[in-house]
Amino acid sequence: MTQTNEIRPTQAARRSRKQLRSPKPEVRERLLDAGDELIREQGFPELRVDAIAARAGLSVGTFYLYFEGKDDLFTSLVVRHTERIRAHRREATAKASSVLEQLTLGLHAYLDFVEENDRGFLYFRSAGSVQTNVGDLKAWAFAQHANDLRPLFEAGMANGEIRKQDLDLLVQATLGAMQHLAGYWLENRERFNRAQITAFFLNLSVSQLAPRPEESAS
């Protein structure tokens, strides 16, 4: 199994990276933080390696000891964010009693991330397809979320909170709709606030998931 700190793009490396004997995790984090900040401020297309190094207070040479280029840094950021959302969601949902409550808290955790990352999220959604050693980066990130949602829906089907239907397709449809709506919201913030998106999605989920009256009566 590939460790998440080993996920790297398999194309687009402009410069091959010198292997450090003892890379310093705190230097790598500083570069990631700098890249993250600049993507939020300017977006990914404008991102330059020299600006990342300057923001981190390091040299361009040091940048290339840790990353092969901006695609490589972007890949590491997506991996880091995916893990952070998952940790945030696990923490937020730990005390929930019902499946619907877990889903609600999980949605809040996801929207926190989307709202905080805004441009980075939109770039990832529209163009952030990078081939890596774990396959397509977006497919990888999506699969992580699907892995988290599957046992939740499975439990809901077992305890009667969720109508029985194909588990995988339900997970995919839910995540597909949620990711798309999140992007639509960011692109139309003058028309929709977060509370509207949340209310709409939860209402939709209740309709999708809840057993139909005739089924629950049987």
Next chain:
Amino acid sequence: MTQTNEIRPTQAARRSRKQLRSPKPEVRERLLDAGDELIREQGFPELRVDAIAARAGLSVGTFYLYFEGKDDLFTSLVVRHTERIRAHRREATAKASSVLEQLTLGLHAYLDFVEENDRGFLYFRSAGSVQTNVGDLKAWAFAQHANDLRPLFEAGMANGEIRKQDLDLLVQATLGAMQHLAGYWLENRERFNRAQITAFFLNLSVSQLAPRPEESAS
């Protein structure tokens, strides 16, 4: 208003196109057909301009009289396909009496397209983000479908077939889920056949759209 045959990428032109005084629509179509076939056979990343010209029985020089490069041709293909799906959907749904029937026939028309184009669709979904004179190409295509679905849902809300909720968000969530499921299906054809995808999505839609018993009773 920009005519659809004028939609072009605004970046990535490697070679600027000589303007033809009297371009021949049938030559352009031959090049588009050749590109379309090759994308289905090999995928977009492998596509080469010389192969397109050879398949069309034309010279590379002729190719560059009609397109600036493979991104430009891809853009025209997306535009052409979007218009064809819409025409196919309009034709298929013309005789439907209910909103649900229209939605069902529209879903079939969309899945016909997805199935037929397979690799081209997957490339478009994961990486086909191209900036054009009408903005992001994927956003443009999505907006076309949204424009078609909106009046249908609006009519359904008016005649009571669809529960009243935010119209735009419902359109976006439906399209987001449908596009994502279509891609998931293509990537997992050994696990899901088309009938399963169709049945799952229509069942989901009925749950999402239909008025709840307590509401329809009021």
